[in-house]
Amino acid sequence: MALMELRDVSMTFEIGGGLFAPKRYVQAVVHANLLIDEGDILALVGESGCGKTTLGRIITGLQKPTSGEVLFRGKNIWKISREEFRQYRLGVQIVHQDSFAALNPVRTIFHTLSAPMLRHGIAKNRQEAWEKAADLLRTMGLTPPEVFLDEKYPHQLSGGQRQRVVLARAVSVQPRLIVADEPVSMVDVSLRLALLDLMAKLNRELNIAFVYITHDLATARYFAQKGKIAVMYLGQIVETGPLGKVLNRPRHPYLQALLTAVPVPDPELTRKHFELPLRTMDMPDPTSPPPGCRFHTRCPYYEPICTTEVPVLKSIGNGHKVACHLEHKIPEWQPLDAEV
Numbered sequence: 213m214a215l216m217e218l219r220d221v222s223m224t225f226e227i228g229g230g231l232f233a234p235k236r237y238v239q240a241v242v243h244a245n246l247l248i249d250e251g252d253i254l255a256l257v258g259e260s261g262c263g264k265t266t267l268g269r270i271i272t273g274l275q276k277p278t279s280g281e282v283l284f285r286g287k288n289i290w291k292i293s294r295e296e297f298r299q300y301r302l303g304v305q306i307v308h309q310d311s312f313a314a315l316n317p318v319r320t321i322f323h324t325l326s327a328p329m330l331r332h333g334i335a336k337n338r339q340e341a342w343e344k345a346a347d348l349l350r351t352m353g354l355t356p357p358e359v360f361l362d363e364k365y366p367h368q369l370s371g372g373q374r375q376r377v378v379l380a381r382a383v384s385v386q387p388r389l390i391v392a393d394e395p396v397s398m399v400d401v402s403l404r405l406a407l408l409d410l411m412a413k414l415n416r417e418l419n420i421a422f423v424y425i426t427h428d429l430a431t432a433r434y435f436a437q438k439g440k441i442a443v444m445y446l447g448q449i450v451e452t453g454p455l456g457k458v459l460n461r462p463r464h465p466y467l468q469a470l471l472t473a474v475p476v477p478d479p480e481l482t483r484k485h486f487e488l489p490l491r492t493m494d495m496p497d498p499t500s501p502p503p504g505c506r507f508h509t510r511c512p513y514y515e516p517i518c519t520t521e522v523p524v525l526k527s528i529g530n531g532h533k534v535a536c537h538l539e540h541k542i543p544e545w546q547p548l549d550a551e552v
């Protein structure tokens with residue numbers, strides 16, 4: 213049984229609807245299906261506004277989807293008892309990009325870390341909470357822990373240190389899954405890889421599964437190299453599968469276009485730009501998405517069927533799935549330097 217499963221999940225937001233503004237609707241997530249097993253790493257990738265955060269909030273139970281089922285260990289989270297829901301909410305934690313907003317400025321780091329452990333009976337008393345908090349800080353590379361626990365407040369820490377405290381607080385309640393929503397985007401560039409390495413260590417040593425939400429394919433490739441990727445476009449998962457397989461042989465024109473724009477950090481793999489001329493760089497208005505394939509207004513390969521029929525994710529082998537009517541016709545993606 214999967215740790216988490218999303219079955220045909222959609223989320224529509226209503227916006228506007230004032231005296232002079234008619235109501236409009238944004239389909240932030242459209243018919244999403246996902247499986248997350250114990251210890252999995254899934255990178256959820258796409259441009260701003262494609263629905264990544266909404267999907268992350270649905271996975272964490274912070275947002276009830278308009279339709280579809282969200283299952284934790286096989287049980288629909290919106291139909292379980294209060295106690296089961298409490299257990300699920302402890303088991304699935306979320307970490308946001310803004311560590312400053314996530315931490316209470318008037319709480320010491322000890323107060324921040326001990327409160328959830330005491331509340332949920334993970335530590336029986338203050339002394340035990342102290343020891344567990346110190347262990348957590350050591351795991352997070354914040355040493356010596358005494359310096360941080362009683363003396364420090366969030367504003368006295370660097371962005372990278374604060375994000376480690378936020379991760380420590382998430383880990384303190386012994387979760388099975390952490391949804392990390394752009395966790396490194398507000399951290400100094402030089403510290404990003406170290407934070408991703410820390411999350412990889414938590415995955416390896418504590419077998420905590422991660423959903424890593426990012427608009428940045430380079431960090432997705434780095435963090436989820438042994439995991440899976442799901443690429444979203446305007447609310448829809450358009451390509452998914454084992455990350456290495458998908459990025460080495462991207463089949464959806466949108467992912468091919470995204471890859472042309474991303475330099476790979478590993479110099480061995482550095483790719484020069486491969487031109488995939490999009491019909492337009494403009495993102496459609498999410499309140500009136502294009503009919504049929506939502507990418508057809510930008511896709512260089514589109515044909516009439518693309519404007520009328522919605523493509524669904526289809527398996528092309530080895531766990532790799534693509535939502536494109538013309539997948540069989542789309543040219544293999546070649547980085548430019550491999551062609552010369």
Ligand SMILES: Nc1ncnc2c1ncn2[C@@H]1O[C@H](COP(=O)(O)OP(=O)(O)OP(=O)(O)O)[C@@H](O)[C@H]1O
Pocket residue numbers: 225226227238239240258259260261262263264265266267427498
């Ligand atoms: N509470 C809300 N009310 C109305 N619309 C919303 C709400 N939350 C999200 N949306 C809309 O849903 C769409 C998806 O938003 P979401 O924040 O999930 O995207 P995202 O991929 O996380 O973007 P970003 O990379 O900028 O964080 C957007 O069009 C957004 O404006």
Ligand code: SF4
Pocket residue numbers: 464465466505506507508509511512513514515518523535536537538539
């Ligand atoms: S379905 Fe058509 S428009 Fe959509 S990505 Fe495939 S070829 Fe392009």
Ligand SMILES: [Mg+2]
Pocket residue numbers: 264265266393
């Ligand atoms: Mg977001």
